[in-house]
Amino acid sequence: SQTIHQWPATLVQPVGSPLSLECTVEGTSNPNLYWYRQAAGRGLQLLFYSVGIGQISSEVPQNLSASRPQDRQFILSSKKLLLSDSGFYLCAWRRIRLLQDTEAFFGQGTRLTVV
Amino acid sequence: GENVEQHPSTLSVQEGDSAVIKCTYSDSASNYFPWYKQELGKRPQLIIDIRSNVGEKKDQRIAVTLNKTAKHFSLHITETQPEDSAVYFCAASTVTMDSSYKLIFGSGTRLLVRP
Secondary structure, three states: OOEEEEEOOEEEEOOOOOEEEEEEEEOOOOOEEEEEEEOOOOOEEEEEEEEEOOEEEEOOOOOOEEEEEEOOEEEEEEOOOOHHHOEEEEEEEEOOEOOEOOOEEEOOOEEEEEO | OOOEEEEOOEEEEEOOOOEEEEEEEOOOOOOEEEEEEEOOOOOOEEEEEEEOOOOEEEEOOEEEEEEOOOOEEEEEEOOOOHHHOEEEEEEEEEEOOOOOEEEEEOOOEEEEEEO
């Protein structure tokens, strides 16, 4: 069966510090991978998505970047955090079968507080 | 870019009553429409989905309808129970020019079922 791991679960970082959140998927190959951010009481904002190794598409210009060094690994980074980067970050994966969309599965999320 | 609008943002119903949440999407090429339920502090989980070749789908107390012409879809929950209280998200999926599949979410509806 497929599983998705995301860590850490919670993180408190000072303004100006770097960030690295990691997400890995097991039990599948060549997944579509996504990073979303959820501000307090808000919706799910798509940040980045990837269809393969080294292929990253950005949705919103911001202080963050993403990388996919391996097929089932997706990393969200920042060189210098801002207060506005605080939120609940969710990694997700989908398997596209025969050009047909399927369900997205989410990781447990990382609650980031920038202080 | 693609946009999904969701209404209402909050919904309070009496236990046993029905709840309806509505979404509209902007990209006519969207062909997959999932609904997710997110309980407090947890990851979103799929509750039902519908594809563009279907007008309605039902799963016990939950149903989803899709009007492709008007570009809107709705979630219907009948005989609501207190455990239905959560945040519900609609989403629309489209294929991008690089053949990846973007999943854009609405802003969410906080449903409260009063006992």
